[in-house]
Amino acid sequence: MKPAPFLLSLLLSIPTGALAQSEEWQLAKEEDGVRVYLSHVPGSRYKSFRGVTLVKADVSTLGHLQENLRVSCAWLYACAQMRLLKYTDEAIWVYLDTKLPWPAAPRDLVLQVSTEETPDGGMIRRLQAAPDYIPPVEGRIRVPMLSGTWQLVPKGPKLTEVIYQMRADPGGSVPSWLANQFVVDAPLVTLRTLRVVAEHQEIQAPGY
Template identity: 80%
Template sequence: MKCSSLLLLALVLTTPALAHAQAADWKLAKDEDGVRVYLSEVPGSRYKSFRGVTLVKADVATLGHLQENLRVSCAWLYACAQMRLLKYSDEAIWVYLDTKLPWPAAPRDLVLKVSTEETPDGGMIRHLQAAPDYVPPVKDRIRVPSVSGTWQMVPKGPRLTEVTYEMRGEPGGSVPSWLANQFVVDAPFESLRMLKVVAEHQGVRDGGY
């Protein structure tokens, strides 16, 4: 069963708004621990979009599994409190995500439709799209109304994969500007950093390195 849940989590929190910006529009915001985070202004939105890029010493299959296991993916996805599968089909999966955001942001939840595309080079792209009306509103939660993004995994050698995580969205309600600016950097950075740790530990445990 393909449950690419982890991706959803990250976007869920991402108060950012990632536009289909050209490469020239991305500005480097953080470069640390092998993870680079870029931000881009989104016309008509108060929130920036983000792009996170890193190299992981693991193959695409390992990374895909870590995304499809909802319990594991919630553990490494930034600000994920809970994820559960709502529906699975050959076309896509629908996942409910509950977030834990830093104070003073109000708790938010998100329903995501996640579809998977396999690329000719042996890579994978996860397409994420909010489906806010898929389930009724939840008490004491602000439903994220709009979010879209991708996780892209490109093989770069034996057990080496370039992972790119891009997101754009509107968080709903109000979010302090300082928190929004912090989140668009922390969400991709921490998600990719922790994914590297988990994936590379998995490789060592399996005797791959």
């Protein structure tokens, strides 16, 4: 998942700043140093989320934790399995199988991920669902629409602001209470767990 000088957008090649300005974010929860904001998506039953936290680790450490798919599945909320489908200089395609809480049916998704380095030494990963990239998997509902970004913004030596933003349509039927719980728990648990893993890795790094 090497940084690629380009493009896309897990959210559809809309610049991250433009997307942030076009949405009205409301703080939904703040816990353990993680802030979760929600926004209504016109024409959708599901809200988008934005999670923000500070991590005592550099951009490189966080980038490597995202690029190791086995490790990233361990800290990504509701991830059961993640595997690489294709790699190019411009993007990668990843298959992700989920383990959602009952009564939601199991879902899977294919993500197209592109990476862009920013002038300040940070990084933006743009994600977008590619539901037709591989055939349907028996026993799984394929997520038809998902777009989002990971932003890694350096804030000082060994200090990075992490912004995780996503909007999606899970497909099929999902109880409203579960959907509302997911858009809060997904960024909260993901960022909290990523922070623990990244900061532990920094402590264990030689010469720390």
